[in-house]
């Protein structure tokens with residue numbers, strides 16, 4: 664995806680391509696690799712190669728939800744969970760995994776019913 668125009672320069676010394684935002688005065692700047700003088704080549708499209716990972720947009724909300732759950736756990740059990748043995752924590756995780764599968768099965772039946780309605 665193009666995110667605007669850029670000026671393209673080539674280094675007279677090493678041949679490396681250098682770019683700048685359109686309108687930015689670069690003629691006095693030097694090559695970012697070897698500090699050689701730059702020659703203007705043309706205007707080009709700046710492409711969005713560096714994109715923000717999707718998880719970052721939902722991460723703050725996820726952290727808030729996690730903190731709320733941790734706070735809820737603290738109110739119910741205090742900090743006792745931090746004293747539990749790793750084996751006990753593994754058992755808790757195992758139970759949660761089974762629960763997730765159960766919830767998944769229930770959701771699956773609901774989706775099946777919705778699909779039957781859509782198909783008529």
Ligand SMILES: [Zn+2]
Nearest residue numbers: 674677694697
């Ligand atoms: Zn150079």
